[in-house]
Amino acid sequence: xxxxxxxxxxxxxxxxxxxxxxxxxxxxxxxxxxxxxxxxxxxxxxxxxxxxxxxxxxxxxxxxxxxxxxxxxxxxxxxxxxxxxxxxxxxxxxxxxxxxxxxxxxxxxxxxxxxxxxxxxxxxxxxxxxxxxxxxxxxxxxxxxxxxxxxxxxxxxxxxxxxxxxxxxxxxxxxxxxxxxxxxxxxxxxxxxxxxxxxxxxxxxxxxxxxxxxxxxxxxxxxxxxxxxxxxxxxxxxxxxxxxxxxxxxxxxxxxxxxxxxxxxxxxxxxxxxxxxxxxxxxxxxxxxxxxxxxxxxxxxxxxxxxxxxxxxxxxxxxxxxxxxxxxxxxxxxxxxxxxxxxxxxxxxxxxxxxxxxxxxxxxxxxxxxxxxxxxxxxxxxxxxxxxxxxxxxxxxxxxxxxxxxxxxxxxxxxxxxxxxxxxxxxxxxxxxxxxxxxxxxxxxxxxxxxxxxxxxxxxxxxxxxxxxxxxxxxxxxxxxxxxxxxxxxxxxxxxxxxxxxxxxxxxxxxxxxxxxxxxxxxxxxxxxxxxxxxxxxxxxxxxxxxxxxxxxxxxxxxxxxxxxxxxxxxxxxxxxxxxxxxxxxxxxxx
Amino acid sequence: xxxxxxxxxxxxxxxxxxxxxxxxxxxxxxxxxxxxxxxxxxxxxxxxxxxxxxxxxxxxxxxxxxxxxxxxxxxxxxxxxxxxxxxxxxxxxxxxxxxxxxxxxxxxxxxxxxxxxxxxxxxxxxxxxxxxxxxxxxxxxxxxxxxxxxxxxxxxxxxxxxxxxxxxxxxxxxxxxxxxxxxxxxxxxxxxxxxxxxxxxxxxxxxxxxxxxxxxxxxx
Numbered sequence: 001x002x003x004x005x006x007x008x009x010x011x012x013x014x015x016x017x018x019x020x021x022x023x024x025x026x027x028x029x030x031x032x033x034x035x036x037x038x039x040x041x042x043x044x045x046x047x048x049x050x051x052x053x054x055x056x057x058x059x060x061x062x063x064x065x066x067x068x069x070x071x072x073x074x075x076x077x078x079x080x081x082x083x084x085x086x087x088x089x090x091x092x093x094x095x096x097x098x099x100x101x102x103x104x105x106x107x108x109x110x111x112x113x114x115x116x117x118x119x120x121x122x123x124x125x126x127x128x129x130x131x132x133x134x135x136x137x138x139x140x141x142x143x144x145x146x147x148x149x150x151x152x153x154x155x156x157x158x159x160x161x162x163x164x165x166x167x168x169x170x171x172x173x174x175x176x177x178x179x180x181x182x183x184x185x186x187x188x189x190x191x192x193x194x195x196x197x198x199x200x201x202x203x204x205x206x207x208x209x210x211x212x213x214x215x216x217x218x219x220x221x222x223x224x225x226x227x228x229x230x231x232x233x234x235x236x237x238x239x240x241x242x243x244x245x246x247x248x249x250x251x252x253x254x255x256x257x258x259x260x261x262x263x264x265x266x267x268x269x270x271x272x273x274x275x276x277x278x279x280x281x282x283x284x285x286x287x288x289x290x291x292x293x294x295x296x297x298x299x300x301x302x303x304x305x306x307x308x309x310x311x312x313x314x315x316x317x318x319x320x321x322x323x324x325x326x327x328x329x330x331x332x333x334x335x336x337x338x339x340x341x342x343x344x345x346x347x348x349x350x351x352x353x354x355x356x357x358x359x360x361x362x363x364x365x366x367x368x369x370x371x372x373x374x375x376x377x378x379x380x381x382x383x384x385x386x387x388x389x390x391x392x393x394x395x396x397x398x399x400x401x402x403x404x405x406x407x408x409x410x411x412x413x414x415x416x417x418x419x420x421x422x423x424x425x426x427x428x429x430x431x432x433x434x435x436x437x438x439x440x441x442x443x444x445x446x447x448x449x450x451x452x453x454x455x456x457x458x459x460x461x462x463x464x465x466x467x468x469x470x471x472x473x474x475x476x477x478x479x480x481x482x483x484x485x486x487x488x489x490x491x492x493x494x495x496x497x498x499x500x501x502x503x504x505x506x507x508x509x510x511x512x513x514x515x516x517x518x519x520x521x522x523x524x525x526x527x528x529x530x531x532x533x534x535x536x537x538x539x540x541x542x543x544x545x546x547x548x549x550x551x552x553x554x555x556x557x558x559x560x561x562x563x564x565x566x567x568x569x570x571x572x573x574x575x576x577x578x579x580x581x582x583x584x585x586x587x588x589x590x591x
Numbered sequence: 592x593x594x595x596x597x598x599x600x601x602x603x604x605x606x607x608x609x610x611x612x613x614x615x616x617x618x619x620x621x622x623x624x625x626x627x628x629x630x631x632x633x634x635x636x637x638x639x640x641x642x643x644x645x646x647x648x649x650x651x652x653x654x655x656x657x658x659x660x661x662x663x664x665x666x667x668x669x670x671x672x673x674x675x676x677x678x679x680x681x682x683x684x685x686x687x688x689x690x691x692x693x694x695x696x697x698x699x700x701x702x703x704x705x706x707x708x709x710x711x712x713x714x715x716x717x718x719x720x721x722x723x724x725x726x727x728x729x730x731x732x733x734x735x736x737x738x739x740x741x742x743x744x745x746x747x748x749x750x751x752x753x754x755x756x757x758x759x760x761x762x763x764x765x766x767x768x769x770x771x772x773x774x775x776x777x778x779x780x781x782x783x784x785x786x787x788x789x790x791x792x793x794x795x796x797x798x799x800x801x802x803x804x805x806x807x808x809x810x811x
Contacts, residue, residue, distance in 0.1 A: 008665070009658075009662060009665050010655060013655075013657055013658075317742075323743045323744045323745050326742060326743040327743065327745065330743075344655075370742055371739075371742070422714070422715055423715060425714065425715060452693075453693075455696075455697075457700070457701030458701075460701075461701035461702040461703055462701060462702070463696060463697045463698065463700065463701060465697065513696075
């Protein structure tokens, strides 16, 4: 176990205050970190900003799939962004995220497959001609590290793209093993047989020296492992099955790197180093200098490597539960933490600083996610208790009279509606528009029956509460004086509408404090929010018990004995009892 | 003891010892999919069954000038288990008063005053102070720790005193016996009862509940 004390939040603060949004990889890393850790509000805020500020395709259809250092636009990062939006859509159900990631995938899919059969692979377009002039209108081949199968897999209509990515990555792994004799990494570059590709190498061959010139950077290897591990985990999460081809690669990679890399005591990480002379010398001595471990002399990249390796390792651990991988990851993260400065930053000094910091943030977030559970996790754990397959579309016919998803959603909301649980407490700010006094609570995602209060802070920082009155009373006031605009003093709720009186004359930053319920868009992959551990436990038992009752089999007896009489009493009634305790405690504190 | 050794002890003392640790085998006799799951449930139950005095600890709230509120989880603190917030002014211990978030919001939340904290409020995972902190006062939080989730087989059950560690497998085994007996035969209620009494006895013997939670503490 590591103590992640303060690291993540301070680091995030540091990054937020120093980052430039033109550093697209760093921005996407932070977005992914927020998503992994379940910080939905931060993720939404960042994603909204990116969507509205040109983090979308602007280039012509002929070139959009390429890597261009000048434009900062790469298909790899776009695929990661699409993945983040897909996850955010699962968490929030907000349609705009769905339309955005769908558009990105549609665009990328089209442009990755111009007259060839390479849909899903990110081809490379950067090339310098003999006079060192950039020739951007050129696709040459495919970098293993730019392949991102996870999003293609999640977007079910592109599953063949995911398969294609996996096939190529396995080929890359096999080629590396064939040339080096070591089952460890990936041959970086595959020269696709594309119509534009007339000058670079032989088509349909794997190369260690591709057009970008940085193939010796071992970051290629870690990016590729991360890409695979993310796909591996997503597939397991959704299907409960391991992709055995990918497992083989990940097993070999971690087995080798754990066995051959030292855990350093200083600012140095167990990252394998591939010297360019080894790679270019030929096949026989690739990585011959295995003892040549990465060290601080290579500058700040080592943090980036270590963080990305940690993320990949945690993803693998989530599926395979291997202790040696976990211990290795903990040692890396512990070393990272020990080098954090008081301002939240790390000892990164080069131009890649923020990118490295953002990878570090992602690693901490991923680690923290190990001990947090989503509703989706809870339902699956409840199903595990009953030896039912993971929640999916087929559950509806094999185990339930109704759709398993609907059933579980009912159970979750059933318990959440019993009381005002503190972990559902949230605040939402009203957006001011001149002359507007009426708001749709549906649009704000607020249950009209679960509003605690409305208010704002005046210019002196003092609280001004807006008093609730009946709708008829509010109408009466408005009929007398509908044109007066000033600070609102009353509000009323009628059906799903919120009304203010007076009409605000400026933006008072009015906030609504309320208790959220899960919305009705729970789908089989939705992970709406993350629960406190103790409540996750209660909810799991509640769902399991109700599922057992629904199925009407003798497992009910297990639960009657196990849950009620022996271990934990974590039944539905127990949950209600506890919520009553909470109510009492809350009322005491609030008076 | 680490996670693996506890699991092995459970296996050696129970009918599960005759089986492998594979989920399928365990499922034949037991409604948990594997021994890890069983152990997790047991430790969690043990953890939340009462306020264990040996989980009480004091954690420093590291001052960071940019923050006006702090997330307790960043310090490994469960927001439901905070007992008090205090600091020292010279040799004098000064306690901050806790008020509800509702009251805090009405009276203090928008104010910009800074200085020594007088009151604080906890809302979900966030702790807020009034006045806002303007320097490091050496704030400390006394709280009860959660027994951490054991992620790795080599993770030590380090928070649980040794005298409580060995009873865990017994506890699990006794409960499991009760379940198996119930499942195996219609007419074995008496046996079940005996087994359940054993559980109760173990509860009394090992998990005594002398340590009562302070009135303000609530566990969920």
